[in-house]
Amino acid sequence: MERTTLIKTAGMVLAVIIILIVGWKTFGNSAPEFDWDRILQESEAKSIPTLEKDYDTSEVQVRHLSWGKLNYYPETITIKAGKKVQLVGDVERLQGCFRSFTIPDLKVNGQFTEDNNIIEFTAPAPGTFGFSCSMGMGSGKLVVE
Numbered sequence: 001m002e003r004t005t006l007i008k009t010a011g012m013v014l015a016v017i018i019i020l021i022v023g024w025k026t027f028g029n030s031a032p033e034f035d036w037d038r039i040l041q042e043s044e045a046k047s048i049p050t051l052e053k054d055y056d057t058s059e060v061q062v063r064h065l066s067w068g069k070l071n072y073y074p075e076t077i078t079i080k081a082g083k084k085v086q087l088v089g090d091v092e093r094l095q096g097c098f099r100s101f102t103i104p105d106l107k108v109n110g111q112f113t114e115d116n117n118i119i120e121f122t123a124p125a126p127g128t129f130g131f132s133c134s135m136g137m138g139s140g141k142l143v144v145e
């Protein structure tokens, strides 16, 4: 009787050891390896949008605004006074209230939508003016030369 118990116990211990070894071989080596440098680089790259080029014609100054790292991108927009600005919103990246755009000091209030992603305005005089979403969560500055 005692001998049977001993054999059973030994058998169970052996089984556990085998399970552990097999388990280790199967799962031990396949633990995912996190390449933090690569993950950080990728998230950094995602945080910088690919913007279309800004340009000026004799009539208008076209500027692009998108969403970067937890804020508008770019955070500084430079224009000339007295000439119409077309601010083109990247509606793929600008979501929610960040589509509602305001420059309070210039009384500019607009909305970037899928149908019309352009907000037009003219800055009458040089200066530096804050812009933001309607709730003031995202913000930046407009430099008027």
Ligand SMILES: [Cu+2]
Pocket: 097, 098, 133, 134, 135, 136, 137, 138
């Ligand atoms: Cu907002």
